[in-house]
Amino acid sequence: MSALGVVGGVVQPVLIVAGSPLLVGLMRQVRARLEGRAGAGVAQPWRDLRKLLRKERITPRGTSEVFRFAPLVLVATTLVVAVVVPFVATESAVDPVADLFAVVALLALGAVALALAGLDTGTAFGGMGASREMTILALVEPTLLVAIFALSVRVGSTNLGAIVSSTLHDPARVISPVSLLAAVALIVVIVAETGRIPVDNPSTHLELTMVHEAMVLEYAGPDLALVELASAMRLSVFLGLLANLFAPWGIATEATPLAVLIGVLALVVKVGVLGGLLAAGEVFVAKLRLFRVPELLAGSSLLALLAVAASFFLA
Amino acid sequence: MLSLWRKIRRTGRVAEPPPPLPEGERPERAALLGGSVQIRHVDAGSCNGCEIEIGSAFGPVHDGERYGARLVASPRHADALLVTGVVTRNMAEPLRRTFDAVPAPKLVVAVGDCARNCGVFAGAYGVAGAVRDVVPVDVEIHGCPPRPEAIVEGLRKLTGR
Amino acid sequence: MITRTLTPAELPGQAGSLLERGFRLALAAGHDDGDRLRAVYLFTAAPGDRRVELHVLLDPQAPEVPSLAGLSFAAGRFEREMHDLFGIVPTGHPLPQRLVRHFHWPRGWYPMLTDAGEPPEFGSVDGPYPFRTVEGPGVYEIPVGPVHAGMIGPGHFRFSVVGETILNLKARLWFVHRGLEKLFRGRTPDEGIELAERVSGDTTVGHTLAYCLAVEDAHRWAVPEDAQRIRAILLELERLYNHITDIGALCNDVAYGVLNAHSQRVRERLLRLNDTVTGHRLLRGAIHPGGATVTALPDPHELAAIGTDVAEIVELALSNTVVSDRFTGTAPLRRDQAADLGTLGVVARASGLDVDARHDHPFLSAEFPRTVHTRTDGDVLSRFLVRAEEFTTSIAMITSLTGMLDGRITATGPAVTGAGGSGVGIVEGWRGTIVHRVELTGDGRLSRVKVVDPSFFNWPALPVALTDTIVPDFPLTNKSFNLSYAGNDL
Amino acid sequence: MNLAATGMAAVVAIGLVTALLAAVVPARSAVVGVGTAVTGAAAVVAGAAALAGGSFSVVLPEVLPLSGVALTLDPLGGLFVAVTGGVAVAAGIYAMSYVDSLDLRTRGVQVALPLFVVAMALVPAAANVSTLLVCWELMALASLVLVVAEHRRGPRVASAGRWYAVMTHLGFVSVLIGLMVFVAHAPDDSFAALREAGGRLSPAVAGVVFVATLAGFTSKAGIVPLHAWLPRAHPEAPSHVSALMSAAMVNLGVYGVVRVGVDLLGGGTAWWWLLVLALGAVSAVYGILQAAMSSDLKRLLGQSTTENMGLVLVGIGAAGLFASSGEHTLAALALTAALLHVVGHAAFKTLLFLAAGSVLHATGSRDLDALGGLRPVMPVTTAAFGLGALAASALPPGTAFVSEWLLLQALIHGLPAGGVAAAIAMPVAVAAVALTAGLAVATFVKAFGVGFLAKPRSGAAADAHESPFTMLAGMGVAAVVCVVLALWPAGVLPAVQAAAGGAAVSGDVTLRLSQATGALSPLLLTLGLLAAVVVVAGVVRAAVARRARREARLWDCGGGPMSARMEYTATSFAEPLQRVFDDVVQPELDVDVSHHQESRYLVQAVEYRRKVPDRIERRLYEPVLNAITAWGGAGRRLASGSVHRYLGYGFYVVCGALILLAVTR
Incomplete structure (x- = not known):
């Protein structure tokens, strides 16, 4: 466990927790401005969370521990990812966990916890959300792993630190067809996993069309705060991952205060820009019919497979 | 895509400058919410006129969201109920249940004259009463239907922004 | 406007011939004339703005009309409404359930009658609701409303569903029935x-x-x-x-x-x-x-x-x-x-x-x-x-x-x-x-x-x-x- | 006599004594359970000893005609003996009271259980063809008796028995033919002789031997397209037998492929392993897809066995492919991953089947659409199934996660090594493994979430009660193994690597790949996760206003109380996937709407019907079955449906095989 790793392991989760609601606020603000609105301000999600923490906790009748612990698991999985993935520093606090597969599986575990909570309520909506979420998760998995495959093959490792370092040392790789194809596939995956348009509509008010939201309809107060925080964190984690897999520049490679500061700033800027672009892009697309989503995901799988093929034949 | 972008650019900002913060007292519990008020709308028997103006209040011109108020899908996520219309005999229980589903601290806003005092529907056989007769009301908004400005003013009493 | 006054038995024949001639049933309503009940059916036809009204005078002791549900879908619903509000019984109706009055409304109290008076005690709202149960493995029901997530009026929708496939939908309305x-x-x-x-x-x-x-x-x-x-x-x-x-x-x-x-x-x-x-x-x-x-x-x-x-x-x-x-x-x-x-x-x-x-x-x-x-x-x-x-x-x-x-x-x-x-x-x-x-x-x-x-x-x-x-x-x-x-x- | 030999002797002795006791006092199921468990324990000891290096070899020429009985326990066989023993321990303990409650106390059934375990333990120890075939057939017959044990419960059991009997014997014949051809080119039928001869076989003969044995062995492992019996027989058997079959017996199919393909034939050529890889990938995806559609809890678990054996074959195929291109470290890595998955699968599948049996015992139902709400009434079973589901879903901190991680590492590092064939096969294999993993998550979320959480969907589920202690103890054994495998796989890695014949992974807390960068620490990951949960819970506790938790009614949109019919069903949960894959699974759907006479818009009744047939089965088997039916009288007389007659066929086939063996020698 290196000093840099420890610094990263402390700075990153703090940054992600503090910054994620702001990222969501920023994305809402971008959308509001494009719609001609003034918007509630970047800090509004933090105000929402603060208020939710002050509210009453409610246990819906008939729910079990699964319902109560799911928000904790959801936040905890994301928190572990925030600690181990090289966001600010190239070295990981817990290197044997900073594996792409492990990180992906951890994020999936969070989604599973929430899906089980949705089923645990025994409501039609909870089950519906869980079923949709799991269908999407099952179909996202191939794209995700094949895209990871494409990225790892050139490095010969799925260790995130190794991938990031290798890109730092050989920047030319980023503009290779492999990277570009894998990037597009990963973007589709991120859109699907974080429930953005065109897969899910984060601001829908219609129970019957919801995916993520349908599972959390029964959560109130602090539990809801955790769920909201976790979904914001997942969004930043995914965007951070995307940023550092393809453009790791700025990340701290040594444990000096200046390097870490630059690393933090670089991450904030990168994730902010990606979030802004994602929010702006969302304005221009509509939500797909539920059973067109698999077609989108199949298309992205194909891109990922192409990326692997390219990595072999162009290597 | 380009044409939409042109439309967005040409239209520019639609939201009108915010009026000054309304005078008058705020419900005590509203201060606990700290500038974030999630709202669940309940139509307890309105003619849907008030819904039109609530829609306007949250439309881009009046932009109720900029003051920290937001419509949400579930009463579990809500801090305030926005109740419109007289409460019909069929909606009294659903309204009570919705109120019960909201976690404390919670507020109720009665929107429109029907919600306040049954309006023109007073005395109809299907009417159980005004909102106050079924759940406690914290803020009332006058009008039939209230103008969006009045609704925004009522919301700002909750958010304090 | 043509107005005809009929006995209940004459109604189906008259209505049938109007419908055959391209008229549509635009309105049907009960009336309380004090000493007796009356059902009015308004038929309209498009070219030439033609309107025909059928007035059916009902037996004060047993206010019944023969159901037109077999002739016109809308008639069946108007009849259920008349039944709920006036107590006029449509005989031979295929689906004589309540429409306007929900389960908890008192039995035998017809609010539109002049002498209806104050209603008796209302029952509990969670009563049985006659509902077509879809048979089959894995079928479940989604109840939505009357309080919806969006800004929609109050109505209760009951979907019978397998996964995402809608097998049957029943909409229950009249939640905002004010009278x-x-x-x-x-x-x-x-x-x-x-x-x-x-x-x-x-x-x-x-x-x-x-x-x-x-x-x-x-x-x-x-x-x-x-x-x-x-x-x-x-x-x-x-x-x-x-x-x-x-x-x-x-x-x-x-x-x-x-x-x-x-x-x-x-x-x-x-x-x-x-x-x-x-x-x-x-x-x-x-x-x-x-x-x-x-x-x-x-x-x-x-x-x-x-x-x-x-x-x-x-x-x-x-x-x-x-x-x-x-x-x-x-x-x-x-x-x-x-x-x-x-x-x-x-x-x-x-x-x-x-x-x-x-x-x-x-x-x-x-x-x-x-x-x-x-x-x-x-x-x-x-x-x-x-x-x-x-x-x-x-x-x-x-x-x-x-x-x-x-x-x-x-x-x-x-x-x-x-x-x-x-x-x-x-x-x-x-x-x-x-x-x-x-x-x-x-x-x-x-x-x-x-x-x-x-x-x-x-x-x-x-x-x-x-x-x-x-x-x-x-x-x-x-x-x-x-x-x-x-x-x-x- | 070393420990391994003593262990094997104990297995045979205790097993036979138990069988004898069972024949004498069939009502004392505790005796059979304890005997089976002890037999299993002996097998674990024998296997472990063999893995630790204490191989033994023994030839008893007088026991069987021709070349006699030859037993050898090497590390590869030891692993499978140990796994079989482990499953038997859990199943035996579980059987002590499960058998009581299900009235399975007929003599034949009680005798068959220990014999089944003994046969399974002997198969990997067989050192010549005749021993292998006899043990193989004994295993098949004993399991057949157990499958049809509950034939009074309905025609489905009998049908399952028929399918099983026919398929297992076709598989047997296939293995027989393959080995027969092999033996014809060797001095005798001992494995040592075959190993010797294997290197000299012409590619054509070696190919025939490999393909014939592959067909037979993969049929036992439930690999597509010879899987049709598995989802029929495994669920219909009593649950502890399901566990033995799904967690132990299928492994022997894998063992056969490795023993013949890698050991006796010496590796062969790339196309063999591409074939294995393809079969594995197809089985994995197809098996889990069928499981995802299934709303029968035990059938779902059976179909998941096909999936897991598919994943194992992907690993074995990759290992063979790497070995044929000279990448021995990678080959060892892939084989390690495959064998670790065999071990892990045995653990979690035992746990899952035993938990499912506990549910069946308590509710009388295995239909997920009729279950639910078991958590408050069956907390231990619920926890056990939840753990098993986590283990099976390849999510951290689960058992399958570690082996699938190793498998993916092998596939990724194999790309640069394997040439063009690998360049095409590896990404597709990764995609297949990933799709399998994703669908497995959906499947087990469905099984656990619908089957155990929320509210009961039927009276039977509402009246459920927790199972007796011994059944819970049986689950406990499997659960502990699952947890150990998930958190500290290093504990079994040396054994697995000994069986795989190469060390590609090292480390204790952290697993590190040799000759490639890649590391994973399941323990640290789990500890990190726990720490994060504690931290988050603590922070929330500190930040939250001091308000009491309030219990409230579920949000019903103000519409009235929610009934059990408003809960999502398993069928519904799978319906989106069914739609997505409708080209593959081709479900048969039918909605019957009848209207009132007066109007076609007034609905009188709606009925929904759905069937998800096994499409491969339909395409492949139905024509064959139809042809057989068309043969008419002779066929009908042969296929009378009598189990005894099938047992007779089995006997004749064994005899015939022995005669053939004698002739070809």
Whole structure:
């Protein structure tokens, strides 16, 4: 466990927790401005969370521990990812966990916890959300792993630190067809996993069309705060991952205060820009019919497979 | 895509400058919410006129969201109920249940004259009463239907922004 | 208008022959004449604005009518309504369940009877609800409402579903049943206006106008042409703001929020225009029995600008492939289904039916061409396009009517007083054909007002259109119908 | 006599004594249970000893005609003996009271259980063809008796028995033919002789031997397209037998492929392993897809066995492919991953089947659409199934996660090594493994979420009660193994690597790949996760206002209380996936709407029917079955449905095989 790793392991989760609601606020603000609105301000999600923490906790009748612990698991999985993935520093606090597969599986575990909570309520909506979420998760998995495959093959490792370092040392790789194809596939995956348009509509008010939201309809107060925080964190984690897999520049490679500061700033800027672009892009697309989503995901799988093929034949 | 972008650019900002913060007292519990008020709308028997103006209040011109108020899908996520219309005999229980589903601290806003005092529907056989007769009301908004400005003013009493 | 008085036994034959001759059942209502009950059936037919009323006098001891449910789908629903409100029993009805009165309403208490009095104790709301259980492995039910996640009126939908596939949908309405029709009783026609304006808040003009036409019909009251033109302008202004709301809402339901924002911007502009024209954003206070008064006429230039704006929004929506994919082929209502169920207005025209009271039952002497609809497949896209195309023609109509008025902002016919009787008003509101029927006592007071919103006819079409539709497409479909809860439940 | 030999002797001795006791006092199921468990324990000891290096070899020429019985326990066989023993321990303990409650106390059934375990333990120890075939057939017959044990419960059991009997014997014949051809080119039928001869076989003969044995062995492992019996037989058997079959017996199919393909034939050529890889990938995806559609809890678990054996074959195929291109470290890595998955699968599948049996015992139902709400009434079973589901879903901290991680590492590092064939095969394999993993998550979320959480969907589920202690103890054994495998796989890695014949992974807390960068620490990951949960819970506790938790009614949209019918069902949960894959699974759906006479818009009744047929089965088997039916009388007389007759066939086939063996020698 290196000093840099420890610094990263402390700075990153703090940054992600503090910054994620702001990222969501920023994305809402971008959308509001494009719609001609003034918007509630970047800090509004933090105000929402603060208020939710002050509210009453409610246990819906008939729910079990699964319902109560799911928000904790959801936040905890994301928190572990925030600690181990090289966001600010190239070295990981817990290197044997900073594996792409492990990180992906951890994020999936969070989604599973929430899906089980949705089923645990025994409501039609909870089950519906869980079923949709799991269908999407099952179909996202191939794209995700094949895209990871494409990225790892050139490095010969799925260790995130190794991938990031290798890109730092050989920047030319980023503009290779492999990277570009894998990037597009990963973007589709991120859109699907974080429930953005065109897969899910984060601001829908219609129970019957919801995916993520349908599972959390029964959560109130602090539990809801955790769920909201976790979904914001997942969004930043995914965007951070995307940023550092393809453009790791700025990340701290040594444990000096200046390097870490630059690393933090670089991450904030990168994730902010990606979030802004994602929010702006969302304005221009509509939500797909539920059973067109698999077609989108199949298309992205194909891109990922192409990326692997390219990595072999162009290597 | 380009044409939409042109439309967005040409239209520019639609939201009108915010009026000054309304005078008058705020419900005590509203201060606990700290500038974030999630709202669940309940139509307890309105003619849907008030819904039109609530829609306007949250439309881009009046932009109720900029003051920290937001419509949400579930009463579990809500801090305030926005109740419109007289409460019909069929909606009294659903309204009570919705109120019960909201976690404390919670507020109720009665929107429109029907919600306040049954309006023109007073005395109809299907009417159980005004909102106050079924759940406690914290803020009332006058009008039939209230103008969006009045609704925004009522919301700002909750958010304090 | 032809009026015939029949015995119950003669009803099916007469009704059958009218239906065969192309009439539709526009209204059926119970009446309490004090000593006996009476059922009134209004049949209308399109070319030539023909109207036939059948009055059935009922046995005071056992008020029964033979059910017409086998002849006309709508009749079956009117009969259930009569049963619930007046205790008139439709004999031989295939589905004699309660419609208006929910389970917890006291048995044997018929609220529309003159001597109904205060209701007995209401029961618990969680009673059994006769509901078609779908048999099969893994079928479950989604209960939605009456309190919905979106800003929708209160209705309870019960989907029988396997996964995402809708097998059956049952809509339970009348949650906002306030007893509006009974409130009219004993008022003067002028006092009834405030109620007519609030039948359905978004259809103020449509209902007020139908009400005034009915009152005027009862009084044989001549209304000046200018008043009718002002009324027609108001009717189209109402269509404009509601259609653009729906266009935006349909875009919003497929998460294309930016166009909803633009539509809401346009709507706000139209509501403000309404405010300058009538002094009320929802166009209240301008129409009254005998005439109409506005404070200003709409500016044709502004309307033209709005028209361009909206055309652009529609173009942007349809040029998005995902949006058009979501709309195309979703929840189609076939022409024969639309005709069988007696659907009206936007829904009917989107399915290729040529029903439009502005042409079938005109109150205006000037003729305007019918709107040409480019797509009549009965899917969401058709209903979207019907609205968009009507938006354009409405603007043209307003412009032309404004020209005819030449700045005159008020007109009222010579007052008529006294004289009882009955009258019918038929108006093409923005949702579809609205029918009001009034009966007046000798001293000119209202003794019975029956209101029929097109939603009453269109609601049963929604489950039919949803066959083979997936659950997440329901909100979009529902929005494309956009039926009134308040106007249906009364 | 070393420990391994003693252990094997104990297995045979205790097993036979137990069988004898069972024949004498069939009512004392505790005796059979304890005997089976002890037999299993002996097998674990023998296997472990063999893995630790204590191989033994023994030849008893007088026991069987021809070449006699030859037993050898090497590390590869030891692993499978140990796994079989482990499953038997859990199943035996579980059987002590489960058998009581299900009235399975007929003599034949009680005798068959220990014999089944003994046969399974002997198969990997067989050192010549005749021993292998005899043990193989004994295993098949014993399991057949157990499958049809509950034939009084309905025609489905009998049908399952028929399918099993026919398929297992076809598989047997296939293995027989393959080995026969092999033996014909060797001096005798001992494995040593075959190993010797294997290198000299012409590619054509070696190919025939490999393909014939592959067909037979993969049929036992439930690999597509010879899987049809598995989802029939495994669920119909009593649950502890399901566990033995699904967690132990299928492994022997894998063992056969490795023993013949890698050991005796010496590796062969690349196309063999591409074939294995393809079969594995197809089985994995197809098996889990069928499981995802299934709303029968035990059938779902059976179909998941096909999936897991598919994943194992992917690993074995990759290992063979790497070995044939000279990448021995990678080959060892892939084989390690495959064998670790065998071990892990045995643990979690035992746990899952035993938990499912506990549910069946308590509710009488295995239909997920009728279950639910078991958590408050069956907390231990619920926890056990939840753990098993986590283990099976390849999510951290689960058992399958570690082996699938190793498998993916092998596939990723194999790309640069394997040439063009690998360049095409590896990404597709990764995609297949990933899709399998994703669908497995959906499947087990469905099984656990619908089957155990929320509210009961039927009276039977509402009246459920927790199972007796011994059944819970049986689950406990499997659960502990699952947890150990998930958190500290290093504990079994040396054993697995000994069986795989190469060390590609090292480390204790952290697993590190040799000769490639890649590291994973399941323990640290789990500890990190726990720490994060504690931190988050603590922070929330500190930040939250001091308000009491309030219990409230579920949000019903104000519409009234929610009934059990408003809960999502398993069928519904899978319906989106069914739609997505409708080209593959081709479900048969039918909605019957009847209307009132008066109007076609007044619905009188709606009925929904759905069937998800096994499409491969339909395409492949139905024509064959139809042809057989068309043969008419002779066929009908042969296939009378009598189990005894099938047992007879089995006997004749064994005899015939022995005669053939004698002739070809």
